[in-house]
Each structure stands twice: as structure tokens, then as C-alpha cells.
Amino acid sequence: MDPTVWQYQFRIIMLGDSTVGKSSLLKRYTEDLFPESLSQTLGVDFYVHFLEVEPGVRVKLQFWDTAGQERFRSVTRSYYRNSVGGILVFDMTNRDTFDHVKEWHDEVRQRVQPHTVVFLLVGQKSDREAYGERVVSQEEAEKLAKQLGIPYLEASAKTGHNVKTVFELLAQRVYQALLSGEVELQDGWDGVKCATLQTMRSRTPSLGQESTASKSKKKCCG
Ligand SMILES: Nc1nc2c(ncn2[C@@H]2O[C@H](COP(=O)(O)OP(=O)(O)OP(=O)(O)O)[C@@H](O)[C@H]2O)c(=O)[nH]1
Ligand SMILES: [Mg+2]
Numbered sequence: 001m002d003p004t005v006w007q008y009q010f011r012i013i014m015l016g017d018s019t020v021g022k023s024s025l026l027k028r029y030t031e032d033l034f035p036e037s038l039s040q041t042l043g044v045d046f047y048v049h050f051l052e053v054e055p056g057v058r059v060k061l062q063f064w065d066t067a068g069q070e071r072f073r074s075v076t077r078s079y080y081r082n083s084v085g086g087i088l089v090f091d092m093t094n095r096d097t098f099d100h101v102k103e104w105h106d107e108v109r110q111r112v113q114p115h116t117v118v119f120l121l122v123g124q125k126s127d128r129e130a131y132g133e134r135v136v137s138q139e140e141a142e143k144l145a146k147q148l149g150i151p152y153l154e155a156s157a158k159t160g161h162n163v164k165t166v167f168e169l170l171a172q173r174v175y176q177a178l179l180s181g182e183v184e185l186q187d188g189w190d191g192v193k194c195a196t197l198q199t200m201r202s203r204t205p206s207l208g209q210e211s212t213a214s215k216s217k218k219k220c221c222g
Contacts, residue, residue: 006050006060009193010174011082013117015104016089017097018068021124024157025089026065029167034158041067043075051168053175061171080111084183084191085118085174087166090141092123092154093133098141105148115189118177119150120170127156 014022018040026047027033047063064083066076088104090097101121108117123141128134138154145152151169155162177183178192185192 004050004060005195006058007195008053008057008175008178009060009062009195010084010171011062011064011191012085012087012170012174013064013079013083013108014066014087014089015108016068017091017094017100020068020089020091020094020097021157022068022087022089023065025087025122025124025155025163025166026063028157028160028163030063032160034160040069041065041072043067043072044079049167051171053171057175059171059175061167077107077111080108080117081115082190083108083112083117084115085120085170087120087122087170088150089122089124090136091125092136092141093125093128095135098123098136098144101144102148115186115191116183117191118170118174118183119148120166120173121145121148121150121152122166123152123154125156125158126154126161127158 014026016022023038023041023045024034027035027038030047030049044067045065047065049061049063051059051061053059064079066072066079086108088101090101092098105119121141121144123136123138125133141154142152151173153162153166153169155166157163174183174192183192185194
């Protein structure tokens with residue numbers, strides 16, 4: 001099977017202050033690399049990874065890696081709306097980055113309405129705990145995650161600890177939300193795309209002229 005063939009595409013956005021390690025997490029997940037001298041993201045970068053969420057169901061994960069720096073906020077905000085998943089990242093050695101998680105979460109939630117984003121909270125740089133540099137405890141991070149109603153994981157892009165689990169858990173949660181109908185395909189929204197529907201539409205133009213009722217809310221292809 002061609003590894004680039006996919007049934008679904010999920011758009012996932014990386015969120016959090018500058019230097020928490022958003023790009024490093026993606027680099028580790030998509031290329032298994034940790035370049036020590038990764039430059040700060042300017043605006044938004046793109047990463048892609050293919051994942052089988054169940055036997056025979058391949059998903060193209062399209063990542064939007066936003067810049068944490070405030071000066072890019074107007075650019076990065078424009079990517080919120082078409083995201084189905086959001087990874088909220090803080091650096092467990094930097095309390096300010098943890099204090100800002102709720103602001104990131106609230107801002108995205110407000111701006112994506114009426115859509116919903118499936119979130120995950122990640123405490124990054126777990127490798128530094130061994131050097132006594134941790135300042136945000138696991139308990140308080142779990143408490144915040146509980147308040148927000150989202151899962152919490154600790155990871156290290158440097159060692160690779162939990163990196164795969166982070167992305168696979170989020171992809172699974174999006175997939176389950178899709179199956180349960182919590183997330184639905186909608187015209188004019190690119191958070192989730194269904195390959196079969198796209199292919200069928202290009203082959204059979206009449207499929208583009210659906211009734212208004214079927215247009216507004218669609219079940220995804222199986
Ligand atoms: N020790 C350690 N350092 C890390 C880890 N992840 C990232 N770093 C370092 O943290 C710094 C910032 O990492 P980036 O991945 O560029 O951070 P970012 O969140 O993408 O930052 P912006 O692009 O500015 O938003 C770099 O020097 C990385 O090498 C980690 O897991 N452990
Ligand atoms: Mg970056």
C-alpha cells in the first residue's frame with residue numbers, strides 16, 4: 001500500500017509560548033531528529049506525517065507549527081479556525097509558559113466557534129528534570145488539564161520520551177470524535193478532509209450539487 005494514500009486528513013495546530021519546543025517536538029516526530037540549533041519559527045511552518053489510526057485507515061496529519069512570539073500572533077490566529085486538533089505546549093522548566101496555557105486555550109476556543117478543537121496538554125523538556133530544573137509539578141499540570149477537560153502528557157523532544165504517544169493520542173482522539181459525530185465534516189471548514197469524498201467529487205461533478213440539508217453537515221466516509 002502506498003504510504004502516502006490516505007482516507008482522512010486532520011489539521012493540527014501547535015500552540016504555546018516561544019521556546020517551549022513546539023518545532024522540536026514536530027521535528028522529532030516527523031524526522032526523528034533533534035537539531036540543537038533549531039531557529040525560532042517565523043509565522044507558521046508545515047509538517048506532514050502519515051499514521052494508521054486503525055488497520056486499513058490511514059490519516060494524513062498536517063501540522064501547523066505556529067510561532068510563539070507575540071509579534072506573529074495576527075498571522076498564527078488565522079490558522080486556528082481550520083484546525084481540528086490543538087497541542088498546547090509548555091516548558092516544565094519555565095513557569096511563565098505554564099501560566100499562559102489557559103490564555104492559549106481560551107483564545108483558540110473563542111476564535112474557532114462554532115467548531116471545536118480537540119486539545120492535548122504537553123509538559124515539554126522532561127529530560128531536564130534529572131538536572132533539578134523542573135519548576136512546574138506533574139500534579140499542578142494534571143490539575144490544569146482536568147480543569148480544561150483534556151489529557152496531559154510529559155515529553156522530551158531531546159530524548160524522544162513520549163513524543164510518538166503525544167501525536168498518536170491526539171490523532172486517536174480526533175478520529176474517535178469523528179466516529180462519534182462530535183466532529184463533523186462541513187463545507188468551508190478544512191479541519192478534517194475525507195479523501196474518498198474529495199476523489200468522488202472530482203470524478204463525479206454532480207456530487208458537488210448536493211441538497212442544502214446534506215451540504216451543511218456530513219458524515220465522514222468509512
Ligand atoms: N533540553 C531540552 N531542550 C529542548 C527540548 N525541546 C526543545 N528544546 C530546546 O528549546 C529551544 C526552543 O525550541 P523550539 O522547538 O525552537 O521552540 P518553539 O516552541 O518552536 O519556539 P518558537 O518557534 O519561537 O515558538 C531550542 O534551543 C531547543 O533545542 C527538550 O525536549 N529538551
Ligand atoms: Mg518553533
